[in-house]
């Protein structure tokens with residue numbers, strides 16, 4: 001139960017084990033046509049959604065290098081490890097970065113974006129780059145509001161990392177008028193790592209005409225051109241596309257609303273259950289990510305705690321990153337996760353605390369009762 005790679009359904013595993021086919025064949029083109037349509041459904045967009053062989057970072061980097069030019073001014077939201085990464089990528093490509101920071105565990109403040117954008121009368125800011133669900137802390141940022149301020153600015157593009165929000169909660173790309181949305185296969189998509197996705201708005205394509213940053217493999221114009229014939233510029237990870245086709249069909253069968261509700265219930269079950277176990281949440285409770293819950297362990301070493309859960313219950317939890325190592329552990333509830341997984345992880349956490357004499361048997365029982373209550377909610 002880490003936030004990626006996430007569990008892979010049996011049907012998807014079977015699709016992966018097929019013999020590869022030629023990527024220029026009609027059979028493969030049909031597959032690209034079907035996955036592209038379903039990706040648009042998942043993103044709730046009429047925009048093109050391109051598939052890149054590469055991890056989520058490839059899609060984010062592609063968004064930046066295809067639409068911006070050396071020296072461009074951008075705002076980067078930074079309230080965790082992944083926000084920090086986008087600052088690094090932007091600086092690596094010679095962009096001038098204005099940082100909007102927030103303490104790890106707290107959300108970005110949309111009003112800070114608004115102020116900087118309103119003050120930019122010369123329209124020098126070319127993009128706002130941010131992470132929707134900050135996996136390192138379990139915080140979800142208020143993308144809808146921030147995006148509304150970007151639209152008022154009228155020049156800046158939104159470049160958004162939706163790697164752990166897409167397929168977990170509502171990301172209506174067209175309704176929120178998001179320009180560039182990046183995600184990766186090993187998350188809500190329920191398939192192994194190796195593919196990433198990028199949705200590009202018409203405004204993003206216009207910006208692509210003027211971008212002068214170097215690119216070859218990640219030049220999205222090549223992907224766009226190939227997509228006209230349901231093809232790829234280079235050899236794609238064919239078997240991952242088989243898997244994608246299967247997983248998107250599963251998602252369509254479940255339906256967007258049900259997928260979002262499942263993630264919401266799991267978030268509420270985990271976050272409320274751990275509170276009955278004398279554990280504290282790391283993230284601001286009003287902004288909990290639907291995909292991952294970060295939990296403080298107080299005087300207990302979170303790494304030892306994680307190890308014990310792995311050894312005794314065969315459940316892998318994620319640790320804290322950077323300065324949070326040893327301080328928190330993170331429960332991933334993203335993708336192919338069901339109620340049984342949640343009950344099991346709560347039991348494993350409770351039993352480990354019980355063994356350490358940190359809680360009573362009654363508290364362990366209460367945690368399960370609380371989790372079950374949220375799981376049953378309609």
Ligand SMILES: Cc1ncc(COP(=O)(O)O)c(C=O)c1O
Pocket residue numbers: 003004055056057058082131133134135136161163164184
């Ligand atoms: C929010 C977020 N952004 C970006 C990434 C990077 O994705 P990848 O490792 O697929 O390049 C991750 C991976 O965990 C993530 O959680």
